[in-house]
Every structure is written in structure tokens, then in C-alpha cells.
Amino acid sequence: TPASEKGKVDCLVVGSGPAGLMMANWLSRLGVKTRIIDKRGTKIFNGQADGLQSRTLEIMDSFGFAHRVWRESNHMLEINLWNPDPQGNLFRSDKIPDTIPNISRFQQVVLHQGRIERFFLDSIAEYSDIRVERGVLPETMDFDESKAEDNDAYPIKVQLRHLSEEEATPKQSATSANGAAMQDGLFRSNLSGDDSEDLLNMSRLNDKAGSTETLEAKYVVGCDGAHSWVRSWCGFSLRGEQTDYVWGVLDIIPITDFPDIRMRCAIHSASSGSLMIIPRENKLVRLYIQLTTTEKIGSEGTRIDRSKINPDVILGSAQRILHPYKLTYRYCDWWTGYQIGQRVGDDFSLRERIFLAGDAVHTHSPKAGQGMNVSMQDTYNLGWKIGAVINGTCDRTILKTYQSERRRIAQNLIDFDHRFSRMFSGRPAKDVMDEEGISMAEFKDAFEKGNMFASGLAVDYGKSMIVAKEGSAEDQGDGTEVMGSSGADQGAHSNQSLATGIKLGMRMPSFKVLNQSDARPWHLQELLKSNGRWRVIVFAGNILNPNQMRRIEHLGAQFNSLESFIRRYTPDSQPIDGVIEVLAIHSSSRKSVDVFALPAIFRPFSPTEGWDYAKICVDDESYHEGHGEAYKNYGIDHEKGCAVIVRPDQYVSWVGEVDDYAMMDRFFAGCLQKQKKPHIGSIDAPERMFGG
Numbered sequence: 001t002p003a004s005e006k007g008k009v010d011c012l013v014v015g016s017g018p019a020g021l022m023m024a025n026w027l028s029r030l031g032v033k034t035r036i037i038d039k040r041g042t043k044i045f046n047g048q049a050d051g052l053q054s055r056t057l058e059i060m061d062s063f064g065f066a067h068r069v070w071r072e073s074n075h076m077l078e079i080n081l082w083n084p085d086p087q088g089n090l091f092r093s094d095k096i097p098d099t100i101p102n103i104s105r106f107q108q109v110v111l112h113q114g115r116i117e118r119f120f121l122d123s124i125a126e127y128s129d130i131r132v133e134r135g136v137l138p139e140t141m142d143f144d145e146s147k148a149e150d151n152d153a154y155p156i157k158v159q160l161r162h163l164s165e166e167e168a169t170p171k172q173s174a175t176s177a178n179g180a181a182m183q184d185g186l187f188r189s190n191l192s193g194d195d196s197e198d199l200l201n202m203s204r205l206n207d208k209a210g211s212t213e214t215l216e217a218k219y220v221v222g223c224d225g226a227h228s229w230v231r232s233w234c235g236f237s238l239r240g241e242q243t244d245y246v247w248g249v250l251d252i253i254p255i256t257d258f259p260d261i262r263m264r265c266a267i268h269s270a271s272s273g274s275l276m277i278i279p280r281e282n283k284l285v286r287l288y289i290q291l292t293t294t295e296k297i298g299s300e301g302t303r304i305d306r307s308k309i310n311p312d313v314i315l316g317s318a319q320r321i322l323h324p325y326k327l328t329y330r331y332c333d334w335w336t337g338y339q340i341g342q343r344v345g346d347d348f349s350l351r352e353r354i355f356l357a358g359d360a361v362h363t364h365s366p367k368a369g370q371g372m373n374v375s376m377q378d379t380y381n382l383g384w385k386i387g388a389v390i391n392g393t394c395d396r397t398i399l400k401t402y403q404s405e406r407r408r409i410a411q412n413l414i415d416f417d418h419r420f421s422r423m424f425s426g427r428p429a430k431d432v433m434d435e436e437g438i439s440m441a442e443f444k445d446a447f448e449k450g451n452m453f454a455s456g457l458a459v460d461y462g463k464s465m466i467v468a469k470e471g472s473a474e475d476q477g478d479g480t481e482v483m484g485s486s487g488a489d490q491g492a493h494s495n496q497s498l499a500t501g502i503k504l505g506m507r508m509p510s511f512k513v514l515n516q517s518d519a520r521p522w523h524l525q526e527l528l529k530s531n532g533r534w535r536v537i538v539f540a541g542n543i544l545n546p547n548q549m550r551r552i553e554h555l556g557a558q559f560n561s562l563e564s565f566i567r568r569y570t571p572d573s574q575p576i577d578g579v580i581e582v583l584a585i586h587s588s589s590r591k592s593v594d595v596f597a598l599p600a601i602f603r604p605f606s607p608t609e610g611w612d613y614a615k616i617c618v619d620d621e622s623y624h625e626g627h628g629e630a631y632k633n634y635g636i637d638h639e640k641g642c643a644v645i646v647r648p649d650q651y652v653s654w655v656g657e658v659d660d661y662a663m664m665d666r667f668f669a670g671c672l673q674k675q676k677k678p679h680i681g682s683i684d685a686p687e688r689m690f691g692g
């Protein structure tokens, strides 16, 4: 590191929970100089979040480690609903699929947060020298707002304090008579106050640790959880409410005669509260157990006395809800308690220099298995944008789309959790006249509808500089809209009717296609790796038709011309596909076409590695895995095809005619940065390679 760069970093990530790790993971792929710190001395080893939704698995797959999660996790396939009959006795009223069939190639799985953090740490280490620095926290911060718009400035100064091991280790509270040593999660629960200040004070007293350093940063991302220090520093707060509903969590190996213990279950008892069963890996089962308000576990107003919550109290509640079935355990892996509340922040960033993500901007109850997923998806949205600005491929305006896209998701999440948790915690209606009770038919309906939201696949980003759809631009939350010099603004219009199954603003759906060169089937999403590249997917149609082939050849020539948008936005230090990658999927018979039939841009040549054989695919029958029917499923005309622009995070920006080069150009002009030294190198093999 040159002396002038010492003590400087492009991005400082505060907190290494799921949101912080996803952020660091993106930056590890984009070559951004990053530090990530966490006040805790270790990662977590058990407990906390465990549910992973379909979309989260797709994202992990795009980084290359979903298979580790898929293999180790417990797969949740069915939900069983148990309700009281008119006499108040529990019976199984319904069985519904856990994940809506055919919405993704992944279904919901459960695996504890500690393992998920492990996979992230391995992935970050594989691609970079970024390491989580533990026992480190920010003590003071200073932000020179006058430099906020200066790309080269480091406007944020942060003083970091290093803790001793003892300081960085959270204290565990009491164990129960039922179990020996076990971990509890109360130190991270919303029943605990924030301990950052205590840690700082302890550290100041401790001569041996307590060293400090000053760091200058271009960007700071606060992923420091519900009690976020970064949020407080910005002077932002969360708005929302806390309920009286208190729930306990037990991670146990249950011993029970309840028959559905290996199914996800939602159980409403007649008058003892509700319980949710989440079967986990290694024979573990997580029980979410309502601690009924009538038990008055030390409630003072709405603040609960956490010392009154222990595994025995939680188990007692579970036994009453499950009656007449029996439940006990010998092994408890982890437990906690929490009070249901929903809160969301108005501001996700300060001048698009200091950002907040994850629990730092939205908190809610854990039962719907959303917090970790939405938190990771926040930084999945933000990471590539910050990377692109730092690397000089995008203008800073793009950073405004973080708040405009994610705040609405956070608000939807809060609304969803508000409805869902009240339905879960309410007493079941005795009959149709019982207006205060919760109708079990409505509960089932809410569960089924909620499954689409909960999968993470319903995310539909609004019109902006990076989503060329009709309608008005998304609100920033402060009344301003994300237009600026936007593609949408300059008239980069889409034609959604050319691909009815590829929705603008939503993630690119996946169907199987075959590689033209080696006949291997791939899910299209597998080709859309998270490496920071935009993609133009050319659904080339029937290229055996000479007219159609002429369109594709003309398009290929435009892509390859020295003035093309691909060359204009790609620095000459990068390969031709380093910023915008062009993929082709044609619909002719695989056996009648070969790779060299398509223009060079679809198979660019590198002097050291030869031609790229991965970019040309075909919608055809495979030998062993059937026909993906991609064109049919995407709603694309087999003859004429279409073109689709996909963002680096797999969301769809634009859909248009296959050869509408001008509109693609207009779209990219709205968000990418012209390079001082654009890419002018050849993309095809020189004749002399073959001795010519």
C-alpha cells in the first residue's frame, strides 16, 4: 500500500452479521478496498436465524456457494396447520406446500446462521484478502458533507477502537434446571439494551487493549443490527410499534409423541397461545412458543423482565399449547425470548455516503423467517452499486436507487409481519360470531398468500434509471424521485409484450437451456454470476431463417463497432465483457448450428485462452434433463426473439426488439460512465494465429 493510501479505505462495513457479510462478499468480487469490523470476538455458533428463502438461495448460487447450504440444511416441503375443534381439542386441519411449486429451482431450507456466516467467510476469503476484524468498533465518526459529491474524496473519518477478547465476548445468562451449559441469544435479542457503550467504557478502562486508529473512508455501510450505532450517529430513528406479545424460542432435540414434529407446523391452541415448529438439521427442532400475556412474566408496562424468561418457562408454555401431546427434551442447543414489534427507518442513507442495511433499518418478529433474508438482500442490492461507483463504471446517482428500491421492500416486510404475527398470536375464533378471535380459514389464506412474499421472489422494483418500465419513478422516501439522467427518463422504453414471462423490475426467472458448444444443460440463472457485469441477453430467435440471421449479424456488428456502447463503457484494462456481457440464446435446432455461425461478440477471443464457448446457448431438448422450453416459459416468439438487459443483481432492466440497438444504447447512457480510455481491442482471432 502506498503511504498516501495508508489509513484509507473505499468502504468500511460496520457489523458482520448476514447484511455485513453479503456486503463484504460483493466487494470481494469487485476488487474494492474494504474493511469489515464487528464488536463481537467471534462469529455466532448456534441459534439466531435459520430460514433461507428461495431467492436467497438463488443469490448464494450466483456467488457459488448455495450447494453447501443445500446439502447441509433441512429442506422444508410442507406446512401442517393444527387448530382446535369446537370442543377445544387440537386436530390437523390442513397440509399446504411450504414453497409454492415451480416458482424457483430452490425451495425454503433451514440451517443456522452460524453455518451461513461460515460459508460467507469462506467465499470472501476465496476471492479477496478481506477478513472480518473482530473486537473492533467505531468510537467516533466525522463526515465532511461538502465533499459528498466528490468521487475521489474520502469524506468520512472514523476512529476505531480495538477491544480485548474478554470485552468482545457477550455474557450468557442463566441456564435452566433442565439443561447443562447452553447458549442463549438474549444478548442479541430485542429484550436486551444495546451494550456498545458498555463495551467502549470497559475498553477505555482496560490499558492493554483499547488501542485506537483513525480511518478515512469513501463509504460506510452500517450493518450493525437493530441497535445500530451508525444509525444513531446519523441521527436517524426507526418508526413503528411494539406489542405485548412475547415469544420464546427453543432449539432442542425434542422427545415427543406429536406426529408432525418433522414438519413445519403452525399450531393454534384454544386458549394457551400458539406455537410454530421448524424442523432443523441434525435432528434439532426449533419451537417458537407464545408466552401468553396472562402469565405476566414480569411485565412492567410493555418492557419485559428478561430474567423471568428461561427454557423451563418456555417449555411449560409449549407443553400447554401441545396438550394432550407430550413434549420434553434432554438436549437444548440454544434459546431466546423476544417481544413482537415492527419498526422501519425513513432514511437508508446520509447523502449516499453512509448507508444503513438489514436490522439497522427494519426490525420485526422472526417467525416468518424474513429478517436475515431481507437483510442480505438489502446489501445484495447495494453492494454492486457502490462497487460500480468506486470502480468508475457508474455515476453516483445510481446510489439513490438503494433507498428507492429497498425502503419499499422494508415497508412491505413490516406490513406483512404486522398482519402475520397478529394472526399468529391471536386466539382462534370459537365460531363465526366470535369477532375478537382469529378465523382459521383467514389464517390459512394469509399463510398461502404470504408464501409468495416470503419466498423473496415477489420483489418488483419500480421505474428508475436502472429499470426502464412504464409508470412514475419510485419515491426516495423524501419526496424526490430517482430520475436524474436516467435511462427511463431519456426514453429507454421497454416492450414488455415481447417477453411476457420476464417481468421488468423483477428477478430474471430461470429455465434450462443448452450450451451450443458442448450440449450441457444449464439453468439460465447459473450463467448470471454475481461478478458485477451487466448482461444483454439476446434471444436470437430462429437463426436458420436468413432474415433473422441478418438481424443478429447486424446487431453483432453494432456491438463490435468502435463507437458501440459496450466499448464506450468498458475500460481498456478490462476484457470486452468486463462491464457488459452479451449472451445469446437461439431457438433453432442445436444440431443445425455451430458457434461460429454467430458474430464474434457472442464468442469473444482472448489470445491466451482462445474463444469463449460459454455465451451461446440454445433452447432445445437435452439428452438427460428434458427440454427447458425457455422461449415458451419466457413468453418469447420463437422466430423473432427479443433482447433483455439484466442488472448485475439479476433484476430485469429492459425488454425490447432483438435488434433495437439504439434503445439499448439509450438505456446504458442513463446509468453507465463513459471511460477515458475505452476498450478498442480486437475480439476475434487474428488470422496469423493459425500461421496465416
Ligand code: FAD
Residues within 6 Å of the ligand: 014, 015, 016, 017, 018, 019, 020, 037, 038, 039, 040, 048, 049, 050, 051, 052, 136, 137, 138, 185, 188, 189, 196, 223, 224, 225, 226, 227, 228, 229, 230, 249, 336, 338, 357, 358, 359, 360, 366, 367, 368, 369, 370, 371, 372, 373, 374, 375
Ligand atoms: P445482525 O445479525 O444483528 O448483525 C449485526 C452485527 O453487527 C453483529 O454481529 C454485531 O455484533 C455487530 N455490531 C453491532 N453493533 C456494532 C458496533 N457498534 N460496532 C461493530 N459491530 C457491531 N431471519 C430470517 O431471515 N430467518 C429466520 O429464520 C430468522 N429467525 C430468527 C430467529 C431469532 C430467534 C431471531 C432473534 C432472529 C431471527 N431472524 C431470522 C432475524 C435475523 O436474525 C436478523 O434479521 C438478521 O440477523 C439481521 O442481520 P443483520 O446483519 O442486519 O444484523
